[in-house]
Amino acid sequence: MRGLSSAIIASSVILLLAAGMAQALEGDHLVFESKDTETRRLLVHGATDVEAMRPLIEDFQTIMPGLAIEYVDYLTNDLFKEAASACEQQKYSADLLLSSSVDQLVKLANDGCALAHSSATTETAPDWANWREEIYGFTFEPAVIVYDDRTVPPTDVPNTHEELAELLRQKPEVYKGRIGTYDVEASGIGYLLAYNDSRVAPTSYGRLLESFGRAETITRCCNNEVLGELLKGNIRIAYNILGSYAYAAHLQNPNLKIVLPKDYTLILARGTLIPLKSREKDVSGAFIDYLLSARGKEIAKSSSFFFADNAPLPDGVDGPSSLMESGIGRPIRIGPALLAAQDRAQRKAFISDWKAILGRTGIGDRQ
Secondary structure, three states: OOOOOHHHHHHHHHHHHHHHHHOOOOOEEEEEOOOOOOOEEEEEEEEOOHHHHHHHHHHHHHHOOOEEEEEEEOOHHHHHHHHHHHHHOOOOOOOEEEEOOHHHHHHHHHOOOEEOOOOOOHHHOOHHHEEOOOEEEOOOEEEEEEEEOOOOOHHHOOOOHHHHHHHHHHOHHHHOOOEEEEOOOOOHHHHHHHHHHHHHOHHHHHHHHHHHHHOOOEEEOOHHHHHHHHHOOOOOEEEEEEHHHHHHHHHHOOOEEEEOOOOOEEEEOOEEEEEOOOOOHHHHHHHHHHHHOHHHHHHHHHHHOOOOOOOOOOOOEEOOOOHHHHOOEEEOOOOHHHHHHHOHHHHHHHHHHHHHHHOOOOOOOOO
16 A cells, blocks of 8 residues: 555565566475465466565465465466466366466466356456456556666656657667567567557557667566666666566665556456366365455555555556556456467467567567
Protein backbone atom coordinates (compact mmCIF):
# COMPACT_ATOMS: atom_id res chain seq x y z
CA MET A 1 0.00 0.00 0.00
CA ARG A 2 1.15 3.53 -0.61
CA GLY A 3 1.81 4.20 3.08
CA LEU A 4 4.31 1.37 3.44
CA SER A 5 7.82 2.58 4.03
CA SER A 6 10.34 1.66 1.38
CA ALA A 7 12.68 0.68 4.17
CA ILE A 8 10.24 -1.96 5.41
CA ILE A 9 10.12 -3.80 2.12
CA ALA A 10 13.59 -3.02 0.77
CA SER A 11 15.30 -5.96 2.44
CA SER A 12 12.99 -8.52 0.84
CA VAL A 13 13.15 -6.67 -2.46
CA ILE A 14 16.95 -6.76 -2.56
CA LEU A 15 16.84 -10.48 -1.80
CA LEU A 16 14.36 -10.90 -4.64
CA LEU A 17 16.47 -8.97 -7.14
CA ALA A 18 19.78 -10.47 -6.10
CA ALA A 19 18.41 -13.99 -6.12
CA GLY A 20 16.85 -13.45 -9.52
CA MET A 21 20.17 -12.27 -10.98
CA ALA A 22 22.51 -14.66 -9.23
CA GLN A 23 20.56 -17.87 -8.77
CA ALA A 24 17.68 -17.98 -11.24
CA LEU A 25 18.95 -20.86 -13.32
CA GLU A 26 16.87 -23.38 -15.18
CA GLY A 27 15.79 -26.18 -12.89
CA ASP A 28 16.59 -24.42 -9.60
CA HIS A 29 14.77 -26.45 -6.98
CA LEU A 30 13.69 -25.33 -3.54
CA VAL A 31 11.63 -27.18 -0.94
CA PHE A 32 9.50 -25.16 1.47
CA GLU A 33 9.20 -27.63 4.31
CA SER A 34 5.85 -27.90 6.06
CA LYS A 35 5.39 -25.88 9.24
CA ASP A 36 3.89 -28.89 10.98
CA THR A 37 4.02 -32.64 10.35
CA GLU A 38 3.92 -33.07 6.58
CA THR A 39 0.66 -34.48 5.31
CA ARG A 40 0.62 -33.17 1.71
CA ARG A 41 3.21 -32.07 -0.85
CA LEU A 42 2.63 -29.73 -3.80
CA LEU A 43 4.99 -29.67 -6.79
CA VAL A 44 5.00 -26.27 -8.54
CA HIS A 45 6.78 -25.55 -11.80
CA GLY A 46 7.15 -21.79 -12.08
CA ALA A 47 8.56 -19.27 -14.53
CA THR A 48 8.45 -16.70 -11.75
CA ASP A 49 11.46 -16.09 -9.53
CA VAL A 50 11.19 -18.16 -6.41
CA GLU A 51 12.11 -15.20 -4.19
CA ALA A 52 9.10 -13.31 -5.53
CA MET A 53 6.90 -16.27 -4.66
CA ARG A 54 8.48 -16.95 -1.28
CA PRO A 55 6.29 -14.55 0.79
CA LEU A 56 3.15 -15.96 -0.81
CA ILE A 57 4.18 -19.59 -0.39
CA GLU A 58 5.21 -19.13 3.22
CA ASP A 59 2.02 -17.27 4.11
CA PHE A 60 -0.10 -19.95 2.42
CA GLN A 61 1.67 -22.56 4.52
CA THR A 62 0.41 -20.84 7.67
CA ILE A 63 -3.08 -21.67 6.39
CA MET A 64 -2.06 -25.24 5.52
CA PRO A 65 0.76 -25.98 8.00
CA GLY A 66 0.98 -29.65 6.99
CA LEU A 67 1.78 -28.76 3.38
CA ALA A 68 5.28 -28.92 1.92
CA ILE A 69 5.83 -27.13 -1.40
CA GLU A 70 8.48 -28.02 -3.93
CA TYR A 71 9.21 -25.15 -6.31
CA VAL A 72 11.18 -25.71 -9.52
CA ASP A 73 12.25 -22.51 -11.28
CA TYR A 74 11.98 -22.67 -15.07
CA LEU A 75 12.55 -20.54 -18.10
CA THR A 76 9.24 -19.63 -19.72
CA ASN A 77 9.95 -21.43 -22.98
CA ASP A 78 11.30 -24.53 -21.23
CA LEU A 79 8.38 -24.72 -18.81
CA PHE A 80 6.03 -24.67 -21.79
CA LYS A 81 7.97 -27.35 -23.67
CA GLU A 82 8.07 -29.69 -20.68
CA ALA A 83 4.39 -29.19 -19.84
CA ALA A 84 3.36 -29.74 -23.47
CA SER A 85 5.47 -32.89 -23.70
CA ALA A 86 4.03 -34.28 -20.46
CA CYS A 87 0.51 -33.57 -21.68
CA GLU A 88 1.12 -35.21 -25.04
CA GLN A 89 2.50 -38.31 -23.33
CA GLN A 90 -0.22 -38.26 -20.64
CA LYS A 91 2.44 -38.15 -17.93
CA TYR A 92 2.63 -36.42 -14.56
CA SER A 93 5.01 -33.47 -14.48
CA ALA A 94 3.77 -31.04 -11.82
CA ASP A 95 0.73 -30.22 -9.74
CA LEU A 96 0.58 -26.53 -10.63
CA LEU A 97 2.15 -24.25 -13.26
CA LEU A 98 2.90 -20.53 -12.86
CA SER A 99 4.09 -18.48 -15.82
CA SER A 100 4.34 -14.90 -17.05
CA SER A 101 3.96 -16.16 -20.63
CA VAL A 102 0.22 -16.55 -20.43
CA ASP A 103 -0.05 -17.13 -24.17
CA GLN A 104 1.80 -20.40 -23.61
CA LEU A 105 -0.64 -21.36 -20.86
CA VAL A 106 -3.54 -20.61 -23.20
CA LYS A 107 -1.99 -22.93 -25.77
CA LEU A 108 -1.71 -25.68 -23.16
CA ALA A 109 -5.33 -25.21 -22.05
CA ASN A 110 -6.56 -25.14 -25.62
CA ASP A 111 -4.77 -28.43 -26.27
CA GLY A 112 -6.64 -30.08 -23.40
CA CYS A 113 -3.75 -29.97 -20.93
CA ALA A 114 -5.53 -28.19 -18.06
CA LEU A 115 -8.00 -28.99 -15.30
CA ALA A 116 -10.74 -26.50 -14.45
CA HIS A 117 -11.06 -25.01 -10.99
CA SER A 118 -13.86 -22.82 -9.71
CA SER A 119 -14.80 -21.44 -6.32
CA ALA A 120 -16.39 -18.40 -4.75
CA THR A 121 -12.97 -16.75 -4.80
CA THR A 122 -12.27 -17.38 -8.48
CA GLU A 123 -15.58 -15.71 -9.32
CA THR A 124 -13.97 -12.43 -8.23
CA ALA A 125 -11.25 -12.65 -10.90
CA PRO A 126 -11.68 -10.02 -13.65
CA ASP A 127 -12.93 -11.31 -16.99
CA TRP A 128 -9.64 -10.48 -18.71
CA ALA A 129 -7.69 -12.63 -16.21
CA ASN A 130 -9.81 -15.79 -16.35
CA TRP A 131 -10.19 -18.19 -19.24
CA ARG A 132 -12.59 -21.13 -19.00
CA GLU A 133 -11.81 -21.50 -15.28
CA GLU A 134 -8.56 -23.16 -16.39
CA ILE A 135 -6.18 -20.19 -16.34
CA TYR A 136 -6.28 -17.40 -13.78
CA GLY A 137 -4.12 -14.30 -13.71
CA PHE A 138 -2.97 -13.48 -10.19
CA THR A 139 -0.83 -10.35 -10.60
CA PHE A 140 -1.27 -6.88 -12.11
CA GLU A 141 2.02 -5.88 -13.70
CA PRO A 142 2.47 -2.94 -16.08
CA ALA A 143 5.18 -3.03 -18.74
CA VAL A 144 7.25 0.07 -18.01
CA ILE A 145 10.18 2.17 -19.14
CA VAL A 146 13.06 2.39 -16.66
CA TYR A 147 15.81 4.99 -16.93
CA ASP A 148 18.84 6.15 -14.96
CA ASP A 149 18.29 9.77 -13.97
CA ARG A 150 22.06 10.33 -13.70
CA THR A 151 22.48 9.80 -17.44
CA VAL A 152 19.05 10.73 -18.85
CA PRO A 153 18.20 14.42 -18.36
CA PRO A 154 14.59 15.41 -17.63
CA THR A 155 14.16 16.74 -21.17
CA ASP A 156 14.98 13.30 -22.57
CA VAL A 157 12.64 11.24 -20.40
CA PRO A 158 10.20 9.47 -22.77
CA ASN A 159 6.59 9.52 -21.59
CA THR A 160 5.13 7.65 -24.55
CA HIS A 161 6.25 5.04 -27.06
CA GLU A 162 6.41 7.72 -29.75
CA GLU A 163 8.59 9.93 -27.57
CA LEU A 164 11.04 7.06 -27.04
CA ALA A 165 11.22 6.42 -30.78
CA GLU A 166 11.72 10.14 -31.47
CA LEU A 167 14.41 10.46 -28.81
CA LEU A 168 16.45 7.74 -30.49
CA ARG A 169 15.96 9.41 -33.88
CA GLN A 170 16.98 12.84 -32.62
CA LYS A 171 19.95 11.80 -30.46
CA PRO A 172 21.47 8.69 -32.01
CA GLU A 173 24.98 9.57 -30.88
CA VAL A 174 23.86 9.84 -27.24
CA TYR A 175 21.82 6.65 -27.00
CA LYS A 176 23.58 4.34 -29.46
CA GLY A 177 24.12 1.06 -27.62
CA ARG A 178 22.51 2.54 -24.50
CA ILE A 179 18.99 1.11 -24.83
CA GLY A 180 18.02 -2.33 -23.55
CA THR A 181 15.07 -4.66 -24.02
CA TYR A 182 14.23 -8.35 -24.37
CA ASP A 183 15.49 -10.82 -26.91
CA VAL A 184 12.05 -11.88 -28.11
CA GLU A 185 13.31 -15.11 -29.63
CA ALA A 186 14.71 -16.33 -26.30
CA SER A 187 12.17 -14.86 -23.89
CA GLY A 188 8.56 -15.96 -23.77
CA ILE A 189 7.44 -12.85 -21.89
CA GLY A 190 9.53 -10.60 -24.15
CA TYR A 191 7.82 -12.08 -27.18
CA LEU A 192 4.36 -11.74 -25.61
CA LEU A 193 4.87 -8.05 -24.80
CA ALA A 194 6.34 -7.23 -28.21
CA TYR A 195 3.54 -9.10 -29.94
CA ASN A 196 0.93 -7.14 -28.02
CA ASP A 197 2.73 -3.85 -28.72
CA SER A 198 2.41 -4.65 -32.41
CA ARG A 199 -1.33 -5.29 -32.04
CA VAL A 200 -2.23 -2.36 -29.77
CA ALA A 201 -0.32 0.29 -31.73
CA PRO A 202 1.17 -1.16 -34.94
CA THR A 203 2.38 2.18 -36.36
CA SER A 204 3.96 3.29 -33.09
CA TYR A 205 5.52 -0.14 -32.61
CA GLY A 206 6.98 -0.13 -36.12
CA ARG A 207 8.60 3.27 -35.59
CA LEU A 208 9.95 2.20 -32.21
CA LEU A 209 11.41 -1.02 -33.59
CA GLU A 210 13.13 0.88 -36.39
CA SER A 211 14.57 3.28 -33.83
CA PHE A 212 15.80 0.36 -31.74
CA GLY A 213 17.58 -1.00 -34.77
CA ARG A 214 19.34 2.27 -35.54
CA ALA A 215 20.27 2.69 -31.87
CA GLU A 216 21.92 -0.75 -31.78
CA THR A 217 19.72 -1.75 -28.88
CA ILE A 218 21.12 -4.25 -26.40
CA THR A 219 18.91 -7.34 -26.13
CA ARG A 220 18.90 -9.71 -23.21
CA CYS A 221 16.86 -12.71 -22.19
CA CYS A 222 14.94 -11.40 -19.23
CA ASN A 223 13.88 -8.63 -16.89
CA ASN A 224 16.73 -9.04 -14.45
CA GLU A 225 19.43 -9.20 -17.11
CA VAL A 226 18.23 -6.01 -18.80
CA LEU A 227 18.00 -4.32 -15.40
CA GLY A 228 21.46 -5.64 -14.59
CA GLU A 229 22.83 -3.74 -17.60
CA LEU A 230 21.08 -0.62 -16.30
CA LEU A 231 22.44 -1.06 -12.78
CA LYS A 232 25.97 -1.48 -14.15
CA GLY A 233 25.65 1.68 -16.22
CA ASN A 234 25.96 -0.12 -19.55
CA ILE A 235 22.62 1.22 -20.76
CA ARG A 236 20.55 4.29 -19.89
CA ILE A 237 16.99 3.23 -20.72
CA ALA A 238 15.29 -0.17 -20.43
CA TYR A 239 12.06 -0.86 -22.32
CA ASN A 240 9.09 -3.13 -21.56
CA ILE A 241 10.31 -4.20 -18.13
CA LEU A 242 7.69 -5.73 -15.86
CA GLY A 243 6.80 -3.28 -13.12
CA SER A 244 7.53 -5.68 -10.27
CA TYR A 245 11.17 -6.12 -11.33
CA ALA A 246 11.51 -2.43 -12.14
CA TYR A 247 10.27 -1.35 -8.73
CA ALA A 248 12.52 -3.84 -6.96
CA ALA A 249 15.46 -2.33 -8.84
CA HIS A 250 14.28 1.20 -7.97
CA LEU A 251 14.22 0.35 -4.27
CA GLN A 252 17.73 -1.01 -4.56
CA ASN A 253 18.92 2.02 -6.53
CA PRO A 254 16.66 5.12 -6.35
CA ASN A 255 18.46 6.63 -9.37
CA LEU A 256 16.47 4.19 -11.48
CA LYS A 257 13.15 5.84 -12.31
CA ILE A 258 10.00 4.28 -13.69
CA VAL A 259 7.65 5.64 -16.35
CA LEU A 260 4.29 4.16 -17.27
CA PRO A 261 3.85 5.20 -20.92
CA LYS A 262 1.01 7.69 -21.16
CA ASP A 263 -0.21 6.66 -24.61
CA TYR A 264 -0.86 3.11 -23.43
CA THR A 265 0.60 0.72 -20.86
CA LEU A 266 0.40 -3.02 -21.34
CA ILE A 267 -0.67 -4.89 -18.21
CA LEU A 268 0.25 -8.51 -17.63
CA ALA A 269 -1.29 -10.95 -15.18
CA ARG A 270 0.97 -13.92 -14.45
CA GLY A 271 -1.04 -17.07 -14.95
CA THR A 272 -1.75 -20.26 -13.03
CA LEU A 273 -2.82 -23.57 -14.54
CA ILE A 274 -3.50 -26.99 -13.03
CA PRO A 275 -2.05 -29.66 -15.38
CA LEU A 276 -4.30 -32.49 -16.50
CA LYS A 277 -2.32 -35.10 -14.54
CA SER A 278 -1.94 -33.07 -11.35
CA ARG A 279 -1.86 -35.29 -8.28
CA GLU A 280 -2.92 -32.50 -5.94
CA LYS A 281 -5.82 -30.81 -7.71
CA ASP A 282 -7.56 -29.72 -4.53
CA VAL A 283 -4.41 -28.25 -2.98
CA SER A 284 -3.54 -26.55 -6.27
CA GLY A 285 -7.03 -25.06 -6.33
CA ALA A 286 -6.65 -23.89 -2.75
CA PHE A 287 -3.40 -22.14 -3.64
CA ILE A 288 -5.05 -20.45 -6.62
CA ASP A 289 -7.84 -19.30 -4.32
CA TYR A 290 -5.24 -17.91 -1.93
CA LEU A 291 -3.44 -16.02 -4.73
CA LEU A 292 -6.74 -14.45 -5.80
CA SER A 293 -7.89 -13.65 -2.27
CA ALA A 294 -7.64 -10.25 -0.60
CA ARG A 295 -5.01 -11.68 1.74
CA GLY A 296 -2.90 -13.07 -1.09
CA LYS A 297 -3.19 -9.86 -3.11
CA GLU A 298 -2.06 -7.77 -0.15
CA ILE A 299 1.02 -9.96 0.39
CA ALA A 300 1.75 -9.82 -3.33
CA LYS A 301 1.54 -6.04 -3.41
CA SER A 302 3.50 -5.36 -0.24
CA SER A 303 6.23 -7.99 -0.63
CA SER A 304 6.52 -9.32 -4.19
CA PHE A 305 4.90 -7.55 -7.13
CA PHE A 306 4.14 -4.02 -5.77
CA PHE A 307 1.39 -3.12 -8.27
CA ALA A 308 -2.29 -4.02 -7.95
CA ASP A 309 -5.56 -3.30 -9.67
CA ASN A 310 -7.74 -0.71 -7.90
CA ALA A 311 -4.81 0.46 -5.79
CA PRO A 312 -2.52 3.51 -5.90
CA LEU A 313 0.77 3.20 -7.73
CA PRO A 314 3.86 2.53 -5.60
CA ASP A 315 5.65 5.62 -4.32
CA GLY A 316 7.87 7.27 -6.90
CA VAL A 317 6.26 5.75 -10.00
CA ASP A 318 5.37 8.24 -12.74
CA GLY A 319 1.84 7.50 -13.90
CA PRO A 320 -1.88 8.08 -13.28
CA SER A 321 -3.46 7.22 -9.94
CA SER A 322 -5.47 4.46 -11.62
CA LEU A 323 -4.23 2.81 -14.78
CA MET A 324 -7.57 1.26 -15.61
CA GLU A 325 -9.79 4.25 -14.86
CA SER A 326 -7.45 6.56 -16.77
CA GLY A 327 -7.88 4.49 -19.91
CA ILE A 328 -4.11 4.06 -20.26
CA GLY A 329 -4.03 0.47 -19.03
CA ARG A 330 -4.25 -2.20 -21.73
CA PRO A 331 -4.61 -5.60 -20.05
CA ILE A 332 -3.34 -8.58 -22.00
CA ARG A 333 -6.55 -10.58 -21.98
CA ILE A 334 -6.08 -14.24 -21.16
CA GLY A 335 -8.08 -16.03 -23.81
CA PRO A 336 -8.25 -17.46 -27.32
CA ALA A 337 -6.88 -14.31 -28.97
CA LEU A 338 -3.48 -15.27 -27.55
CA LEU A 339 -3.50 -18.47 -29.58
CA ALA A 340 -2.48 -16.35 -32.56
CA ALA A 341 0.72 -15.45 -30.72
CA GLN A 342 1.54 -19.15 -30.43
CA ASP A 343 0.75 -19.99 -34.05
CA ARG A 344 4.04 -21.42 -35.29
CA ALA A 345 4.08 -19.70 -38.65
CA GLN A 346 3.08 -16.34 -37.21
CA ARG A 347 5.58 -16.58 -34.36
CA LYS A 348 8.37 -17.50 -36.74
CA ALA A 349 7.53 -14.59 -39.06
CA PHE A 350 7.26 -12.11 -36.18
CA ILE A 351 10.64 -13.10 -34.71
CA SER A 352 12.25 -13.14 -38.14
CA ASP A 353 11.07 -9.57 -38.84
CA TRP A 354 12.19 -8.45 -35.37
CA LYS A 355 15.66 -9.92 -35.86
CA ALA A 356 15.99 -8.43 -39.33
CA ILE A 357 15.19 -4.92 -38.09
CA LEU A 358 17.33 -5.13 -34.97
CA GLY A 359 20.10 -7.16 -36.58
CA ARG A 360 20.06 -9.56 -33.65
CA THR A 361 20.31 -13.27 -32.99
CA GLY A 362 19.00 -15.04 -29.90
CA ILE A 363 21.08 -14.69 -26.74
CA GLY A 364 19.58 -16.98 -24.13
CA ASP A 365 16.43 -17.41 -22.09
CA ARG A 366 15.18 -16.48 -18.71
CA GLN A 367 11.66 -15.28 -18.19
